[in-house]
Amino acid sequence: MSRTWRVGVAGLGTVGAELVRFLQAQPDFAPGRDRVEVTAVSARDRARPRPCRLEGLAWFDDPVELARSPGIDLFVELIGGAEGAAKAAVLAALDAGKPVCTANKAMIAHHGQALADLAEAKDVPLLFEAAVMGGTPAVKLLREGLLGEDVRTLAGILNGTCNFILSEMERSERSFGEVLSEAQRLGYAEADPTTDVGGFDAGHKIAILAALAFGYAPNLECAEISGIERIELLDIRLARDLGYRIKLIASAQREAGGAVVRVAPALVPLAHPLAQAGGALNALFVEGARVGRLYLQGPGAGAGPTAAAVAADIADVIAGARRPVFQRPANELLPCPPADPGHRSGKVFIRLMVHDRPGVIAAVSEALAKAQVSIDSFLQRPVDETGVVPIVLTTQPASEAAVADAVGHIAELDALVQPPRVLPLARI
C-alpha cells in the first residue's frame, strides 16, 4: 500500500530551503512505495529568494500553527534555538501525534528528556541526526549501531568553526584574533562568535552523544565547557614540537564512579586521525569494549549535508522503526553522574613563561614531584631577546587534584611572568 507523507517545514534558512528543494525534486527518495510531499512551510520572511518553490504550499506565520495543522503528517523543525518558537512547535507537533525531525542541537541538549517523554508517551518518533555532524551518521551509529556496547570513550571535533580557526592559526601562523576576524569576514564565524569559540555548540552536541552512548538524560549541567579563545599560536607551535596538535575536543568518558563530559582544547597525537581532520571538518572517535576503535569524519555543517541528514530521518520515519529517542526508554534514562574530581585523572600539557634564571627547572620539577606527578616529556626553547623563555612539559597520567596542587605551587614561583597554561591531553 502506497502512502503520501505530507511534510511541514518550519524554518526556511539555507538548510530548510535546500531540504524543500530536495523533497520537491525527489519525492520518492525513500525506498518502498511511500512518497513525500511538502505541503506547508513557516518562516519569517516570505519574500526572500530561495532555491525551492513555495507556490502551492500553505504558508504559516506561526510555526506552532503549522505543527498542529491537520494538513501535515510529519513536522520538520529547522528554526533553531533551545526555547521559543522551535520548542513550542516541536511540543505541539508531538502532542498532536506527529513525527518530528529536527536539526536543533540546543533544544535536544536542553530539553531532550521532556521531549523524549512526550514523544514516547505519544508513540511517535523524534529524530535529530542533523543536530550532530551534519550528514555524517554519528547519531545513527550510537543509537542503532552500538546497542549493548560498553562505550568507553567518545571524543570528537564537533564544531567546524573552531576547527577552522585552530587549523588556520597553525597553517598561517596567525593569532586567534586575526584568524577569527578573517573567519567572520568569510562568513565562517558569526558576528557574535561566543557559541562556537566558547565551546557551547560542541557542548550541546557532546551532551547529546553522551546521552545516546551511555543511556543518560541529556544534561548540559554535567558538561565542563571551555573554548579556544585563549589558545595562543605559541601553544600550537610548542604542542607540535612535542608531537601533538591542539584541537577543541568534545569528549565523554565513564570513570571514577561517574562520567566526565567535557569540551576543551586538548592535545591530540599528530598520528591520530582526530589530529588530521583539518579545516571545517567534524570527526568522532568512539571506543567500545567489543566493537573496538571506530572513527567517523565529514563536513559538520552546510545546507547540503544537514538537509541530507534530515531527509535520512524522514526516510527512517517512513520505514516505521520504533526506537526510544535516546537508545533507552525515556523513563529509564539515568542522571549523568559527575565523576568525583578527586579520582579523575589524565595527562596534561603545561606551558610556563619564565625569566631565564638558574633553578627554575629544578623548582618546577620539585613541585611536580611533591604532588606525585611524573613528567613524560619536557621542552625548553632558547631564550629570546626579552629574557623570557617558554618551558613546556607533558605529564604521565595523574589525578586532576594532584595536577592542580602542583600547578598551584608552580604558579607561585617568582620566575613566572604569567599564570601557567594547562591543557589536557585527549584521552584517545
Next chain:
Amino acid sequence: MSRTWRVGVAGLGTVGAELVRFLQAQPDFAPGRDRVEVTAVSARDRARPRPCRLEGLAWFDDPVELARSPGIDLFVELIGGAEGAAKAAVLAALDAGKPVCTANKAMIAHHGQALADLAEAKDVPLLFEAAVMGGTPAVKLLREGLLGEDVRTLAGILNGTCNFILSEMERSERSFGEVLSEAQRLGYAEADPTTDVGGFDAGHKIAILAALAFGYAPNLECAEISGIERIELLDIRLARDLGYRIKLIASAQREAGGAVVRVAPALVPLAHPLAQAGGALNALFVEGARVGRLYLQGPGAGAGPTAAAVAADIADVIAGARRPVFQRPANELLPCPPADPGHRSGKVFIRLMVHDRPGVIAAVSEALAKAQVSIDSFLQRPVDETGVVPIVLTTQPASEAAVADAVGHIAELDALVQPPRVLPLARI
C-alpha cells in the same frame, strides 16, 4: 507489549560463539521491551570449547532444519561460503517467513538479488551489516544515511589482511612473501591466502556496497579484481617518494555511461585518511553530491566487532523497520552497467626497470606524448651496481585506452628489463 525473540544461530566459530555469549549476557540489549533468547544452534563440532553456554539450547546438526524450526523467530547465519549449507539455510529461513541476519559477504555478493527477491516477497528483513567492515556501520550508512544521495565515489580498504601485509612491508622493509609467511604464522592470513591477497574478499564487499549506493543488483561479474601478490617493496618505496602509499583499494564510481567497480592496489596521497589507515584496519571514503566527503574507519574483522554488527542487525529487526534489502526494492534493482573502457579515464603510476642508457627517458616520454598522456611527476633513482635503474612516473588524467597504448609502446623498448608495472592512482 513485550515479546521474546527466539533466535537460532547457525555457525559457532569465534563470531557465532561471541554472539551467543553476548545475547546470553544481555538479553535485553535492544531498547524497548522486547528480549532476545538464543534457543537453538547449529555447528559442526558440538564438543569444541566455546565462551558461551550451550546447555538448554536445541542442537541441530543440519542448519537448514534449524532455519525451518518452529522454535525460532529469527535466524542468524554465520556459516560462511556463497553456496551450500549457508545459502540453503538462509533460503529456508526466509521461505518460512523468518528474519535473517548474516555476516556472509560471499553469499550476499553472489546471490543478493535472489535472496532480496525472496525476503521482499515474504516481507521479512534480510540484514548483513557484519558482511562489510565488521562493527563499522558502512552498510547502515549507505542503506539508510544516504538515501536520495547522488553518490559519486566509494573507495575503501575492505580487507584487513592485505592492509596488514602492505603496512608491514613498508614498516619492516620486507618482501610480500616474507610478510605473508609471518601473517600466516600469526594467524592473520589463511593457509590458502588467495581469497584475501587476490582481492576477492574485498571484491565481494565492494559489490555489496556498490549495490547499496547505486541501486544495482550485486554483481561480481561487474567487478575487476586484482590483488597485491605482485606488489614489490620497491613499488612501495618509490610511490612513497612521490607522495603516495599503496593500498588495496576497493572502489566504485559512476562514469562513462556505466560504473567502474574495481579492486586493485592503488596509490593514495599520503595526506588522505585512507593512506593513514594502517595495520589490519578497514576504512571507507564516500563522496556524495550533497553530503560531501565522508570517511569511516574501524576494525574490519574479529569476533567482537563482527558479533556487535550482527547484534545491531537483530535490534533493527526488533525495531520493526521495513526497508528494501538494497536501498531500492529488489524488483527495481538495476543491472550494473560496465563503463565503456574507451571512455574510462584516470591517473596512473608507471614503474619501469631499465638499463641506464642515453635516450631511454626520451623514448618513454615520446611514447606517452604520442598517446596524448601527460606526465604529472617523474622520478629517476641513481643507478646501482647492476646498471639497472627504476624510473617511475605518474600521469595526468588520461583515458585507459591511451595509457594502454603508451605502455604497449614502452614495453617494446630494448632498454626495459621487465614489463612495465602500472598501478592506478585512487580516485578520491
